Amino acid sequence: MSGDLLRIEGLTKMFGGIQAAHNIDYTLSKGEIAAIIGPNGAGKSTVFGLITGAQKPDTGRIWFEGRDITGLPAHEIVNAGISRAFQVANIFPKLTVLENVRSSLQVRRGHVFSLFGDARRLCAEEAGELIDRCDLSDKRLLEAADLSQGDKKRLELAIALSSAPKLLLLDEPVAGMSRDEASQTMDLVTRLNEEMGLTILFTEHNMSIVFGHAKRVLLLHRGEAIIDGSPQEVRDSPVAQEIYFGEQVL
Ligand SMILES: Nc1ncnc2c1ncn2[C@@H]1O[C@H](COP(=O)(O)OP(=O)(O)OP(=O)(O)O)[C@@H](O)[C@H]1O
Numbered sequence: 001m002s003g004d005l006l007r008i009e010g011l012t013k014m015f016g017g018i019q020a021a022h023n024i025d026y027t028l029s030k031g032e033i034a035a036i037i038g039p040n041g042a043g044k045s046t047v048f049g050l051i052t053g054a055q056k057p058d059t060g061r062i063w064f065e066g067r068d069i070t071g072l073p074a075h076e077i078v079n080a081g082i083s084r085a086f087q088v089a090n091i092f093p094k095l096t097v098l099e100n101v102r103s104s105l106q107v108r109r110g111h112v113f114s115l116f117g118d119a120r121r122l123c124a125e126e127a128g129e130l131i132d133r134c135d136l137s138d139k140r141l142l143e144a145a146d147l148s149q150g151d152k153k154r155l156e157l158a159i160a161l162s163s164a165p166k167l168l169l170l171d172e173p174v175a176g177m178s179r180d181e182a183s184q185t186m187d188l189v190t191r192l193n194e195e196m197g198l199t200i201l202f203t204e205h206n207m208s209i210v211f212g213h214a215k216r217v218l219l220l221h222r223g224e225a226i227i228d229g230s231p232q233e234v235r236d237s238p239v240a241q242e243i244y245f246g247e248q249v250l
Pocket residue numbers: 015016018019020038039040041042043044045046047
């Protein structure tokens with residue numbers, strides 16, 4: 001299908017007796033910025049895990065740029081162009097910001113063992129660009145452990161960008177942040193979408209973040225896709241009101 005970057009059909013995943021994803025159909029076009037919302041346990045992170053190859057679906061298929069990526073190992077899915085950010089484990093706390101991003105670039109390129117020479121210099125240059133893009137220029141020589149929560153997230157974002165993704169998945173990108181840090185981080189995410197043309201799918205419980213930044217919203221409930229539409233359509237939907245927004249402050 002032309003224009004579809006990601007296409008999901010009939011995706012189902014059971015954990016024991018729990019239906020974490022049930023027969024989900026979903027597509028994302030190039031350049032979109034969209035959110036998946038839903039109550040705790042709705043299946044949002046499960047969908048991310050299935051897309052990134054962390055989990056294998058019981059049934060259903062996932063296509064990326066027209067290629068069937070269902071069940072591929074996670075590193076092949078990264079190579080295909082899907083990156084998931086905000087996994088703190090990616091950061092080495094004792095390395096500087098620059099070293100973190102550079103070593104990630106080197107690993108992605110298979111340059112782990114060429115610690116000297118051109119490969120290293122090239123990666124350092126590219127790391128510098130990613131760091132600038134993620135508003136960390138003046139922190140490049142700080143150890144990751146010494147960064148604020150917001151700066152750590154920006155570093156995770158720079159690391160996620162080091163695989164040159166076409167689709168970026170962000171699972172609760174501003175969880176635990178102050179209001180200022182959250183809005184700075186989401187402004188950066190918006191810039192990555194608008195300026196780099198990166199397609200972005202994020203999950204979030206804070207509805208002002210969702211409605212302020214997503215152009216399309218998918219509501220999940222008990223593993224099922226309930227409604228997929230514009231923020232306005234989802235906000236105004238009686239079923240969304242009943243399932244989710246009833247308990248939320250909008
Ligand atoms: N690895 C797993 N093993 C067993 N059950 C799991 C596993 N991962 C998720 N689940 C269950 O699947 C359901 C969906 O979980 P998931 O983490 O996808 O929800 P979520 O929408 O991301 O929730 P939250 O908003 O709390 O992050 C939940 O009932 C959860 O307990």
